[in-house]
Amino acid sequence: MLRQSFQKELEGLHSQLLGMGGRIEQMLHLSLDTLRTGNEQSAIQVEEMEIVIDAMAAEIDTVAIELIAKQQPVGQDLRRIIGAMRLAVDMERVADISTNIVEQSRLLPRPLIKPLIDIPKMVDVAAGMLQDSLNALINSDVNLALDVWKRDDIVDELCERIVVELRSMMTADGSIVPKALPLLIIAIQIERIADHATNLAESVMFIATGKRVVTL
Amino acid sequence: MVESKHKVGFRDVSIFYGRLQVVKHVSAEIPEKEITAIIGPSGSGKSTPLRSLNRMNDHIGGMRITGEAIIDDQNIYAAGVDVVRLRRKVGMVFQRPNPFPKSIYENVAYGPKLQGLRTKADLDIIVENSLRQAALWDEVKDRLHASGFDLSGGQQQRLCIARSLAVGPEVLLMDEPASALDPAATAKIEELMLMLKRTLTLIVVTHNMQQAARVSDRTAFLLGGELAEYDVTRKIFTAPQDKRTDDYISGKMG
Numbered sequence: 381m382l383r384q385s386f387q388k389e390l391e392g393l394h395s396q397l398l399g400m401g402g403r404i405e406q407m408l409h410l411s412l413d414t415l416r417t418g419n420e421q422s423a424i425q426v427e428e429m430e431i432v433i434d435a436m437a438a439e440i441d442t443v444a445i446e447l448i449a450k451q452q453p454v455g456q457d458l459r460r461i462i463g464a465m466r467l468a469v470d471m472e473r474v475a476d477i478s479t480n481i482v483e484q485s486r487l488l489p490r491p492l493i494k495p496l497i498d499i500p501k502m503v504d505v506a507a508g509m510l511q512d513s514l515n516a517l518i519n520s521d522v523n524l525a526l527d528v529w530k531r532d533d534i535v536d537e538l539c540e541r542i543v544v545e546l547r548s549m550m551t552a553d554g555s556i557v558p559k560a561l562p563l564l565i566i567a568i569q570i571e572r573i574a575d576h577a578t579n580l581a582e583s584v585m586f587i588a589t590g591k592r593v594v595t596l
Numbered sequence: 597m598v599e600s601k602h603k604v605g606f607r608d609v610s611i612f613y614g615r616l617q618v619v620k621h622v623s624a625e626i627p628e629k630e631i632t633a634i635i636g637p638s639g640s641g642k643s644t645p646l647r648s649l650n651r652m653n654d655h656i657g658g659m660r661i662t663g664e665a666i667i668d669d670q671n672i673y674a675a676g677v678d679v680v681r682l683r684r685k686v687g688m689v690f691q692r693p694n695p696f697p698k699s700i701y702e703n704v705a706y707g708p709k710l711q712g713l714r715t716k717a718d719l720d721i722i723v724e725n726s727l728r729q730a731a732l733w734d735e736v737k738d739r740l741h742a743s744g745f746d747l748s749g750g751q752q753q754r755l756c757i758a759r760s761l762a763v764g765p766e767v768l769l770m771d772e773p774a775s776a777l778d779p780a781a782t783a784k785i786e787e788l789m790l791m792l793k794r795t796l797t798l799i800v801v802t803h804n805m806q807q808a809a810r811v812s813d814r815t816a817f818l819l820g821g822e823l824a825e826y827d828v829t830r831k832i833f834t835a836p837q838d839k840r841t842d843d844y845i846s847g848k849m850g
Contacts (some may be wrong), residue, residue, distance in 0.1 A: 385790050386810070449833040480789040507608050 387450050393443055393464050397471075400436045401514040404474045408510060408573065411481040412503050415566060418490060423482045433475035440468040440585055456587070463587035465518070470576040471585070474510065477569050477576075483568070484562040493549070493559040502538045502570045505531060509577035516584045528581035529593055535574035542567040603628035603797040604649060604767060607665035611644050614658035620646050620821040622665070624726045626814070628766075631789055633808035636818035637844065642801045645818075646769050649799070650686040651679050663678065676808045684711070687760035691751035691772040695744030696761075700727075700736050703744045703755055707763040724761050730758035731788050754788065761792075768792065770800040772819025774807065782815065786811045805845055807831045 405427050410422040444465045447453065453461055509528045516525035546560045546567075582593050604626040611619035626632045634642045644653065645665075651672060653659045664671040672682055684707075695703050712721060723740070725834040727733040736747070744755055753773060760768060770789075774782040774818045774848045780816040789798055789811050802808050808815050808829065815824045815832040817840075825838040836842045 384787055446830045450830065452806050452809070573820055 383451075386447075386453075386457075387484050389443075389447060389451075390457060390460055393440065393461065396436065396440050396443070397467055398518060400433060400440070400468065400471050401434075401517070403433060404471050404478070405507065405510055405514070405537050407433070407475055407478040408503070408507055409543075410477040410486070412507075414482045415485040415488070416496065419487075420486065420534055420540075421484065426478050426482045430479045433472055436517070437468045438470040440464055442514050444468075451459055456590070459587045459590055463583045466583045467580055470579045474573055475539065481566055483511050484566050485583070487564045493504050493556050493564070497564065498538050498542050499567055499570065500506065502535055502542070502574075505535050505538070506570050506574040506577060509535070509574055510580070513577050513580035513584060516581060517587075520584070520588045522588050525581040525584040525588075526593070529578050529585075532574050532578045535571055539567050539571040541577075566591070601628050602626060604664075604670065604799065605664070606645060607643065607666060609661065609665055611641075611648060611653070612658070612660040613656060618821050619648075622818075622821075622823045623663075624816060624823060624826050626797065628797045629656050629793055629795070630813040631793050631800060631811050632814045632816065633801070633812035634801045634816045634818060635798070635805055635808045635844075636824075637849070638803065640818045641821040642803075642818050643771055646771055646801050647688075649769055650683045650688055652688065654679070654744040673693040679719065684763045685765055686767040687763070687765035689753070689756055689760055689768065689770045689773050692776050693749060693756050695747070695752050699712060699741045700744050700747070700755060704758050704762045707759060708807065709725060711720065711763065713787035718787050726758040726762040727755075729761050729792070731784065731791065732755045732758055748781070750784055753777060753781070757785075757788065757792075765796065767783060767797045767799065772802055772804075773800060775802070775804065782807070789831060817844060819844070831843065 383401050407426050410426045410429075413419050414426065444461045449459075451457070498516040507533050510523050515521065515526045516528065543564065546564045550560050552555050585591065585593060602762065603624040606622045606624045609619055609622045610617060611746075612678075620641075621694060622645060625729055634646060636642050647653050647673070647825075648661060648665050649667065653661075661673055667682070667686065670677070700707070701723055704726050705719045708719060708722050710734060713722070723735060727736060732751060735751060736755075739746075744752060747755060755771075757768075774785045776784065786807065789800070793813075800808075800812065812829045814827065815829045816823060816839070817832065817836075817842055825836055825841040826831065827837070831837075834842060834844060840849065
């Protein structure tokens with residue numbers, strides 16, 4: 381095979397991304413654990429992982445820039461590298477958001493003002509989107525990526541519902557604002573995770589097809 | 597990067613052809629088992645230092661060298677250096693493939709035979725090993741006695757590499773080894789170079805910057821006979837320190 385060593389380097393970049401993806405999934409679940417139970421152990425773990433993720437993102441960026449400079453990739457090779465850079469940025473943001481969720485969960489006075497119903501639903505959908513966008517990356521599965529992209533609407537609706545509910549609760553009783561605000565922020569953060577999962581899916585489609593979602 | 601042993605060195609080397617100075621005070625240490633690329637505009641004195649490493653410039657009238665060209669801690673221009681032995685240790689591959697007008701087998705066996713090796717069994721082994729090392733064996737094993745000229749350009753170049761390898765060099769000098777080849781044959785030569793560096797130190801002159809970027813570990817940028825910049829290749833091609841290097845690699849100069 382021609383340019384075997386370059387293909388190996390591309391595969392190396394790919395496995396770095398998958399390693400990063402596995403970690404951010406774990407971080408999201410740990411941050412949800414912190415939200416549900418206030419478990420400080422999980423919170424600390426998320427914060428430690430965030431440092432690792434930052435380093436991984438920087439490494440992917442460096443490798444990608446070097447590969448572009450050294451290999452002058454074109455076609456799908458170029459898309460794989462550009463795609464890797466975009467994927468790393470979105471993954472790194474998901475890691476940041478997970479730490480934000482942890483921070484807000486710590487601020488959350490317990491017991492909670494209401495049972496967590498819609499937020500866990502949101503997390504389930506967002507985590508599923510994240511997982512499937514990574515599966516789509518592993519298998520170059522454009523259909524799965526497209527499916528992830530469509531699921532963003534579900535998260536948006538759930539988020540809207542939570543915002544409306546908390547707003548009316550806060551309007552009715554101003555004293556619950558300190559208890560409600562962190563939940564509101566967390567809901568919006570999870571909505572952002574779904575947005576990043578959507579971006580991941582878009583990058584996967586870009587790598588596989590060279591097309592943008594709107595033109596598919 | 598782990599600092600490995602230096603195989604080749606230039607210590608304040610200047611080279612003159614008559615009154616013309618083509619290499620100006622070049623100093624560089626070249627690690628073993630790496631690929632070092634020499635880049636620079638035409639006429640910047642890339643080939644001259646390369647050729648000086650197996651003393652191929654010796655026969656050029658009026659050639660004079662100052663400073664030290666070092667291989668394995670020895671100044672190869674010192675009195676008493678055995679040039680024949682030096683050239684066995686330091687092989688050379690040229691821009692245009694130049695097989696001898698002989699069979700594939702004889703091309704590779706030529707050097708070992710010159711060294712006095714006569715046993716067919718031994719020669720067979722060397723020929724096969726060298727052709728394997730040059731990634732050519734599978735393509736020619738059934739026609740070893742066909743003429744070297746029957747091969748494609750890319751195959752001829754790999755034949756010339758096999759011919760160099762047959763005498764067991766430790767350093768391989770390559771002067772634009774792929775500039776006469778198409779992209780597919782070029783890619784094969786580059787893959788071959790990456791394989792060879794496991795055992796050899798390679799120094800390649802190339803006007804093809806992309807090639808330098810793709811294959812080399814270190815890059816030397818020569819300009820007007822001076823070493824403008826010398827560093828690990830990823831630095832040269834992502835963040836060169838010298839503005840002239842940046843201008844050259846980005847096509848604004850040369």
